[in-house]
Amino acid sequence: MHITRRTLAAVFAAATGIAAATLPTTALAQTKIKMVLNWKYQGPQAWFFIAQDKGYFKAEGLDVEIDQGEGSSASITKVTSGAYQAGFGDLNALIDIAAKRPADAPVGVYMLYNTPPFTIVVKKDSPIKTPKDLEGKTVGGPANDGALKLFPAFAKVAKVDASKVNITNMTPNLREQMLLRGQVDAIFGYVNTVYFSAKLVGIDPERDLRFINYGDYGMDLYSNAIVFSRSFVKDNPKAVQGFLKAVNRAINESLANPEMAMDHVMKREPLLKREVEKERLVATLKQEMNHPEIAKIGLGDVDGERLKRAIAMVVEANGLPRTPTADEVFDRSFLPARAERASKF
Known part of the structure; x- marks a missing residue:
């Protein structure tokens, strides 16, 4: 006969006078x-x-x-x-x-x-000063990045023609390096994600980067x-x-x-x-x-x-x-x- 843990608990309870319901049942709970x-x-x-x-x-x-x-x-x-x-x-x-x-x-x-942590990051000396300046430029980000996903909404609020912005995807570990190498003009990301990922690869975000934050343009998300x-x-x-x-x-x-x-x-x-x-x-x-x-x-x-x-x-x-x-x-x-x-x- 197969004896279950619950059966053993009941037998023990009967022998000791303890109600089976009061015994530990952590594995079941x-x-x-x-x-x-x-x-x-x-x-x-x-x-x-x-x-x-x-x-x-x-x-x-x-x-x-x-x-x-x-x-x-x-x-x-x-x-x-x-x-x-x-x-x-x-x-x-x-x-x-x-x-x-x-x-x-x-x-x-x-x-x-x-x-809102959503941002578009450019090099400090980039000619991109405002969202409108993104037109005709290439912006990169991981496919599942929140800022990239929200870009159509940001473009509308910031009066950017999204059809004139070339968007490309890259793996997250290449994002900051591709920006610094000039392979893209800007990158999507969360402020602290980009800021500290840059530090991890030897980039000084205070010296080398500028952040165009969605929240500064009315996207209080x-x-x-x-x-x-x-x-x-x-x-x-x-x-x-x-x-x-x-x-x-x-x-x-x-x-x-x-x-x-x-x-x-x-x-x-x-x-x-x-x-x-x-x-x-x-x-x-x-x-x-x-x-x-x-x-x-x-x-x-x-x-x-x-x-x-x-x-x-x-x-x-x-x-x-x-x-x-x-x-x-x-x-x-x-x-x-x-x-x-x-x-x-």
Whole structure:
């Protein structure tokens, strides 16, 4: 006869007078979550690793597997496909899917990058001074880069004829070198991604680069958020809530102790340049995650009216078939209490 673990528990309980229901059932209680990151291992992912390493996920009954990503837009696509239940990716890519395939689109549940990080980078001595100067030039970026995906919207807002801009793709590790070698006139990226990737290959971004930031031209967009598949949110609301509780706790610890946070990043990839990644982590906290609105609503939440404007901007610029509601795109009901979420960095 095959004796199961549950049968053994019942036998033990009968012999000892302990109810079987009170015995540990950790193996049965853990909810599995596969999560995809926005990119390869970097400093500003520390909170996910802390929550995993310190058992914060486990304490919430979660068995979380974390994979590296291939771009903030690609993370949204992977959650949409069902390959992952959770992701860290660009909310604007989510808006695009929600407009086209609302039943399949993931939903944002915790906003991290509340200040638009999207940029076009040129060499310091480039004749490109304004977005209009991009006409007739070649701009490169990885195919799944968030700034590249949003370029049609940026071009419309900044009054650039996008048809006159030649866009080319390259692998992420060649982006900064191709710009410096003159193989492209400009590159797409996130400010801190390009800034610190440049430092890693010996480029001084302060001396050698200039940044044309989308946010300076009226594109007051949200960016990377924690997202979950719509079906997982419906079927596992407690798991989503527990996931955010664990990550929020780890974010607070990262704020208090960036060195500790970096220990968990380096554990994933010892070959990273620790000091550069620590700088990237701190810069991301101070710039991309520190919009003035969090003094009122706290990190993790969104301003409803601002999100509506952002949705409308993305829909109009890309000619999308419908305008998703703010509630379709972001669900704040799983957030930790306001007092538990950071207000400023």
